[in-house]
Amino acid sequence: MSIQLPKNYIQQMKELLKDEFEAYMQSFEQERYYGLRINTNKISVEDFLKISPFQLKPIPWADNGFYYQGNQKPAKHPYYYAGLYYLQEPSAMLPAQVLPIEEGEYVLDTCAAPGGKSTELAAKLQNTGLLLSNDISTSRCQGLIKNIELSGSYNTWVCSEDLVDLSKRFKETFDKILVDAPCSGEGMFRKEPHLISSWQERDDTYYPPIQKDILSCAVDMLKPGGKIVYSTCTFSIKENEEVIQDVLQRHSDLHLVPISKMPGFASGVGMEECVRLYPHKIKGEGHFVALLQKEGDATKKICKKENISLPESFKEFLQMCSFDFSKGCFSIKNDKIIWSPQQLSEQKRWRLLRSGLICGGIKKNHFEPSQAFALALKKEEFKNTADLSVDDPRVIKYLKGETIDIKDQDTTSKGWILVCVDGYPLGFGKIDKGIIKNKYAKGWRWQ
Template sequence: MKLPFDFLDNMKNILNDDYESFINTYNEERAYGIRVNTLKISVEEFLKISPFNLIKIPWTRDGFYYEENIRPAKIPFYNAGLYYIQEPSAMAPVEFLDVKRGHKVLDLCAAPGGKSIQIASKLQGEGILVTNDINSNRVKALVKNIEMYGVKNALVTNDSPERLLRNFEGYFDRILVDAPCSGEGMFRKDESLIKSWEKDDISIYPDMQKNILDNAAKMLKVGGKLVYSTCTFNMNENEKIIEEFLGENSNFRLLNIDKVHGITQGLGIKEVARLWPHKLKGEGHFVALLEKVDGDSIDYSLEKINKKPEIFREFEEENLKINLEGNFVIINDSLYLAPKQLVKIKNLKVVRTGLLLGKIKKKRFTPSQALAMALKVEDFKRVINLSYDSTEVIKYLKGETIFIDGQKGLNLVSVENYPLGFGKLNNNTLKNGYEKSWRWV
């Protein structure tokens, strides 16, 4: 791996005696991680069915290292949303954010969604998660992950921090700003980032990061906490951003992050955290934890509660063993179950208004892939359960027709009792309803 000269020169100045240890990590294998999705399965239950040899990642409750030669995305448990593949150090920022059930949380730069799913697992369906990405292409991956991992209480937006601020000033209990950055901490994981670093003008990032952080800070309520994180080593994008922010915002204070498991203090700021590849088993990350100690309180009006449409009530009676309750919102032909704490929103590009239940067309309701992923097998009247190592589950994930015994009608298809999607069974032939854009190729 050929590293840029300017990058190496900067790292020498930053690390001094640690420089050689740091550089040697680029000749070593990187660490690989998965995080158990506790919205669907407990860590204890996952370890009972896991086909992997796993080692605990010490700064998380639900993260594990796995061996490099494993392909976890090709195991059906992945498609059931039981775990998310995530670089180990990237799991740290949400752990430090201290999310509690019922919190209102913003993930401002969220795509592809790994940290949003981690936040959602801590909310456990309570409160609200506003997960945003300004890039219209990247937000597609965010939507898929929110749906695949069974997140019910998320508002997915595709807009700027400024426009979000107009709707959510002083609203959130917790905010994550995993800021766009020069990506130096991920060179070992993705060598294409080296070319981007050399080609792009990385001096643009500090101003961008400062603007994002300034807007995010105004969306935090008094007493709320905000994590600012990057995956770069550059002080101009890390400690200097925090120093400048605190100098301009006396209503914020810096909270200390515990320095354990190889996590070290920042450069010149002892409260912030640095994750270095030569100090721990993971890539490079910077994390700062801020608390808002003063400011104005703002009252918000919640969206009015809309009743359950009769067409969905009929679907429920025919297929579900549970009754869904809440705010039912119809946008165009899409039916959503909106988060209970959803406030009135104006002039904001919303991609998902909570859980997409399905489509209503020509007086017919067609359930969505998202609904299947949000259910449990005990919630549905007809279930086809497949073994994780069967040929049938592979055929289902490829979108193929399956010949199998079962009850006629709409079935929830699962792997080892964890939902994968829908299918219609007639004469022992299952018409595949797995989302076309998710299918294995």
């Protein structure tokens, strides 16, 4: 075996797995599995499979998850840039799948970066209700925001707060909460061997106090009757079952909800309701997932905010757009026009990085639409479009930020144009006489 595991870790796994230990060790000789999750916020599973350029096989525990071959490059395909799918390790798809989201709910993702689980929660909400995605690392939130915007979600807010502070602001506010807690990462040793050295520095005694505090804060923010998923990518009982036992003791109004078992799923140690995923039993890496519910009935909190007066240049731009803004409200911050269909109660002095959809900005009295706005639109919601087929070389030229010529497309339009691939928006440009000046966001461009 090329991966060298610490002796004390090997001993722990022997005690945990007993007769299955050798099968677990043999899993390190096998190649890792690669996962792709279809973004049902933009396209149905059925429709994506009709156009998919990849060889896909269903992941049993994810309705919209599929395995792909490691030699395929879905991150270098235009459909990725259109936000039609997200690349995610297969076992990591389970926590968001287990959380039973209903449209219109208020949902919190506590440790959200880089956004794999948040984008699935957003897809389940179908741009209804509100998703608050939090990560204590402001730098990591930049990748989170990009993935949220790429997904086309416009009901997602992003903040960077310590959960102790956040729990004081939003007591019993959320219908559903996901806690994908920081952990020792034992379940990812095959996929990411560098985590082994980190484990040797901290082992599985470092994280439990942090995990217990995070989960307890999350419970404080959960509405009565609400549900919460706790997940890690570690096998440690200290970081899994003992954390769950701690929160059940601290919060007498909580109880475990059984998770349906699929072939290869193992139960929690002494907790039949929980699920453990092992790489020798499933096609994926290691995970632990628990579903909890708070007793009681929730009362619905409605926060309203009045619309502001909009700049004339933005109003002119909206004449080209049939997107339905009627169910939300606008705000302006640092010359950026923001729209959100739902509101959270007014807060002061918190690191709110995104509060819905940034439509664009005002520059010298002119409105310039954002990359996020382009990805939130459907092709039919914008008056001027250039729709290129996926094998058209101009698609890659556009994604690289180059000027493209579409004189062959029989268009006489002038001004802003939405560039699409096979009917799915990529970004904006400005067209004049059949030439599109590229407005694709610099930080998003094809490398």
